[in-house]
Amino acid sequence: MVEYDKQRKVDFVSGLTGSSVSDINRVSLALPLAIFLWSVLQSRLRVFSPYTPVALLVDVLLxxxxxxxxxxxxxxxxxxxxxxxxxxxxxxxITSPSSSHRQHVSKPPSSRNSKDAPSDPLPVKPFVTHYRASMMVITCVAILAVDFRVFPRRFAKVENWGTSLMDMGVGSFVYTAGVVSVRSLLKTRSGQRPPLSARMVQSIRHSIPLLILGIIRLLSVKGLDYAEHVTEYGVHWNFFFTLGFLPPFVALFQSAFDYVPSYAVLSCAVAIIYQTTLDSTNLKAYILTAPRTGLLSQNREGVFSFVGYLAIFLAGQSLGTLTLPRQEPLPKDTPVTEVIRKSTLGRLVISACCWSFLSYIAISYHGLGLSVSRRLANLPYVLWVASYNSAQIAACCAIERFCFPKLYSARTHEEEIERSREATSPVLAAFNRNGLAVFLVANLLTGLVNLTIPTLDTTALQSMGVLVGYISIVSAVALGLDKLDLSIKL
Structure with missing residues (x-):
């Protein structure tokens, strides 16, 4: 095992000021562009049907x-x-005509097939899969890349104030979890939600595996004397604890939904109350400067930032209520304003504009002039994460509508499933299916690489070699689990 200076590694990723929001947006634009290129290749040239080894390689590269x-x-x-x-x-x-009309030509439905017309109110939507999986991929890549010099320092997590790519990654992980978590709630009819006791029991069952993972990570980090930055979450707290405590608190907020029937409003209310508490009390100073004398003070970042992550999760649920339900067919003579208001894409664009406006008001010099802090998970951070992710998923939806316009016009349920499969990247589908398990594997590989390689002393070529091998292994694990038809739910 190669020895390295632990303090040197900590100093390498600490005390950073981050990068501008526009810089992050420019780099992040590569994600929807890659999805767009994949979708164009599939819809126009059928590159990924059949899914040959060459198609697999192109899929992984893209x-x-x-x-x-x-x-x-x-x-x-x-x-x-x-x-x-x-x-x-x-x-x-420009050079290839659309083949969507050839892809989806089918025989007129028989009386038997007409009864099988798609009726699932929550159909599988490829653009949601692409959005969630792309967020997972960039998170998995960044957690190891940050330890190499080839990764720009401005993208690493900031110390106290500012924005960075990795700060966005943490919030996006929670946000995407919120988007899909609302599926179980949408399946229940209004007024038939399980009682609080039943919801709490179910949420605790979901929390236990995550809390166990948090304990395992804590013991392994302390036992191996692994380099860590305590101002990220605290001495003992880690991201798995944040994920583990979310389900019970979300179950409690489902009761509040009876009085405030909007996850977006609940999200803003939680974030505003938290921000007001930070500004009107000594809580901000306590989180940033208090000595680490007791269990609470040692883990104050993780404990109090949890409130901000709860608001982010609720914001994700808000978007999920707009994204997951099936869009009802609109008459051809429907006014443009009604199309925007009732279509899934229109609602996503409106949501992205609203969150972006709120984020601008919170951060802008002409607005509240607040500074983003991932360490506090304050109001500007919550709004920034919500605006970024809502824009990303709106872009994925627009790509799907452009490249696969007849995706949801299938005559049978089986035909709709086949169309969705053809419009979904197998690599991204695999990442999406076992996201948390893949994230755990990525964390284990990250630790292994850091314990065996002096990452700070590698050349750019060596760094890229390690990172290419790493993401190849992570992708192979995701594809292997999918090939074995395994869904590991944590």
Whole structure:
């Protein structure tokens, strides 16, 4: 095992001021552009049907390799990299006619098939899969890439105030969990929600595996004397504890939903109350400067930032209520304003605009002038995460509508499933299916690499070699679990 200076590693990723929001947006644009290129290749050229080894390689390069290169060697040339992704898609669009009409031509439904017409109120939506999985991929890549010098320091987590790519990654992980968590709630009819006691029991069952993972991570980090930055979550707290405590608190807020029937309003209310408490009491100073003398003070970042992450989770649930339900067919003569208001894409665009406006008001000099702090998970951080993710999922929805316009017009349930499968990247579907398990594997591999390789002393070529091998292994694990038809729910 290669020895390295633990304090040197901690200093390498601490005390940073981050990067601008526009810089993060430019780099992050590679994610929807990669999905767009994949969708164009599939809808126009059928590159991924059948799914040959070459198609698998292209799929991994587009949806994993692009992310890796975007946040490392091309981070300073993001516009060039984005152009390199957009140009092939444009060329294919110009030179290849749409094949969607040939893909989905089917025989007139028989009386038996007509009874099987799609009726699932919560259909599988490829753009949601692409959005969630792309967030998981960039998170998995960043947690190891940050330990190498090829990863720009401005993208690493900031110390107290500012924005960075990794700060967004943490919030996005919670946000995406909120988006899909609302599926079980949408399946229940109004007025038939289980009682609080039943919801608490179910939520605790979901929490126990995550809390166990948190304890295992705590023991392994302390036992191996692994480099850690205590101002991230505290001395003992870690991200798995944050994820583990979310389900019970979300179950409690489902009762509040009876009085405030809007997850977006609940999210804003929680964030505003928390921000008011930070500004009107000594809580902010306590979190940032208090000595670590007791259990609470030692873990104050994790304990109090949990309130902000709860608001982010609720914001994700708000978007989930707009995204997951089936869109009802709209008459051809429907006014444009009604189409925007009632269509899934229109609602997502409106949501993204609203969250972005609120974020601007909170952060702008002409608004409240508040500073983003991932360490506090304050109001500006909550609104920034919500605006970023709502824009990302709206972009994924727009790509799907453009490339696969007839996706949800299938005549039978089986046909709809087949169309959805063809419009979904198998690599991203695999990441989405076992997201938390893949994230756990990525964490284990990250620890293994850091304990065996002096990451700070590797050259750019060596760093990229390790990172390519790492994301290849993570992708292989995700694809292997999917191939074995295993869904590991934690």
């Amino acid at each position: 949806n994993c390799g692009v992310v890796l290169f975007a946040i490392t060697i091309y981070a300073s040339s993001s516009w060039l990299f984005n152009l390199l992704l957009a140009l092939p898609a444009i060329v294919v669009l």
